[in-house]
Amino acid sequence: xxxxxxxxxxxxxxxxxxxxxxxxxxxxxxxxxxxxxxxxxxxxxxxxxxxxxxxxxxxxxxxxxxxxxxxxxxxxxxxxxxxxxxxxxxxxxxxxxxxxxxxxxxxxxxxxxxxxxxxxxxxxxxxxxxxxxxxxxxxxxxxxxxxxxxxxxxxxxxxxxxxxxxxxxxxxxxxxxxxxxxxxxxx
Amino acid sequence: xxxxxxxxxxxxxxxxxxxxxxxxxxxxxxxxxxxxxxxxxxxxxxxxxxxxxxxxxxxxxxxxxxxxxxxxxxxxxxxxxxxxxxxxxxxxxxxxxxxxxxxxxxxxxxxx
Numbered sequence: 578x579x580x581x582x583x584x585x586x587x588x589x590x591x592x593x594x595x596x597x598x599x600x601x602x603x604x605x606x607x608x609x610x611x612x613x614x615x616x617x618x619x620x621x622x623x624x625x626x627x628x629x630x631x632x633x634x635x636x637x638x639x640x641x642x643x644x645x646x647x648x649x650x651x652x653x654x655x656x657x658x659x660x661x662x663x664x665x666x667x668x669x670x671x672x673x674x675x676x677x678x679x680x681x682x683x684x685x686x687x688x689x690x691x692x693x694x695x696x697x698x699x700x701x702x703x704x705x706x707x708x709x710x711x712x713x714x715x716x717x718x719x720x721x722x723x724x725x726x727x728x729x730x731x732x733x734x735x736x737x738x739x740x741x742x743x744x745x746x747x748x749x750x751x752x753x754x755x756x757x758x759x760x761x762x763x764x
Numbered sequence: 765x766x767x768x769x770x771x772x773x774x775x776x777x778x779x780x781x782x783x784x785x786x787x788x789x790x791x792x793x794x795x796x797x798x799x800x801x802x803x804x805x806x807x808x809x810x811x812x813x814x815x816x817x818x819x820x821x822x823x824x825x826x827x828x829x830x831x832x833x834x835x836x837x838x839x840x841x842x843x844x845x846x847x848x849x850x851x852x853x854x855x856x857x858x859x860x861x862x863x864x865x866x867x868x869x870x871x872x873x874x875x876x
Contacts (some may be wrong), residue, residue, distance in 0.1 A: 598813075603815070616796050617813055619842055623797040626838045642804070653817035697786020745842035 585625030586618065590636045595621075601646040605653035609661065613653060616639055616644065676714035676721070683724035687731070694732040697725035766783060774807060781858055783861075784808050786827060786854040792843035794833070819844060827853055 585591065598617060602610040613692035624632045624639045631639075643649070704718040704725075781803075788794060788802050788859045796816065801811035822828040827850035846854070 598810070604859045608824065609817050611818040612823070613813075613816040616816040616819060620796045620800065620812070620816070622839065623795065623841070642800075642811075643813035646813075649813040649817065652814035654821065 585631040585636065586621060586635050588625075588631065588633070590633065590640060591621055591625070594640055594643075594681045598646040598649060601650035602653055604656055606656050609653045613649065617649070626673060651746065669761075675703075675707060676717035679721045680717050683721045685729065686722060688726045691732060691735070693728050697728035697732075771874075772867040782822060782827075782833075783857040785815070785822065786850050786857075789828065789844060789846045789850070793823060793833075793843040795843050798868060799844065805855060817821065822850070826850075 594619060595614065599610070599614050601612060603615075620643065621639065624642075625636065682696060682699075686693035689696065701722055704721040708715060708718050778791035784806070785799065785805060788799055794802070796819070799819075802808065802816050803815065804812055809815060821829065823830060823844075826847055827843050829847050830844050833843050835841045851860050
């Protein structure tokens with residue numbers, strides 16, 4: 578492969594053309610740049626390879642058919658238009674304020690006795706949806722879920738506690754025969 | 765340098781050239797120079813070299829794949845061939861193109 582002289586690839590015009598093409602593709606998508614230079618080299622090997630030593634006229638004709646390196650570079654995708662990076666930069670700012678906001682809401686839900694449970698459920702749903710959508714700041718989203726679960730546990734404990742208190746008060750009323758209405762609402 | 769006619773033709777070719785490349789590979793794999801010559805003869809390509817960035821994109825999109833094959837003369841050649849995905853994309857294009865080109869022709873005829 579290093580011994581290319583017999584293929585016509587060592588002709589000064591071909592060498593210059595390939596170097597120009599590589600330079601013209603400098604701002605193109607890197608994969609396209611590499612593929613294009615390789616494929617054009619193969620094209621030239623095939624087009625000039627049959628002749629032991631192609632004449633300058635023959636080389637010119639083949640390069641003419643290929644077209645100017647600028648035209649080829651125009652047909653390539655610019656490196657900045659690579660589809661992978663565009664959506665990522667767009668989504669980041671959106672997810673980055675949602676995660677702290679959700680965490681703050683979850684913390685607020687912790688100090689609101691019963692209404693907090695509803696907030697917590699909302700926070701868990703939102704955080705799970707965002708995590709599944711591959712949103713950034715996953716740590717904050719996980720923290721949101723953890724805090725919301727604590728809120729739900731505290732709420733559950735409060736509900737169980739007050740039910741137990743009510744049952745206890747009612748049973749103490751029936752046993753002692755004295756009204757104990759106030760105690761069921763006390764703490 | 766380009767005349768207005770050339771500019772119009774360039775625009776029109778832009779959207780369909782990739783499907784013309786897929787069509788050239790429909791029956792059998794082909795190597796670069798072969799494809800370039802076929803498309804130039806069909807007057808669908810003016811600068812043969814512009815075919816290669818396009819082939820790179822088609823490969824990246826999984827519509828075309830390439831394999832090395834021994835040639836009877838000279839070094840092995842890279843052959844391009846359609847993937848299943850490419851075959852499907854070509855079929856979808858053909859189904860869309862036929863009524864579309866018929867509609868364009870019809871309106872040009874009707875309004876003459």
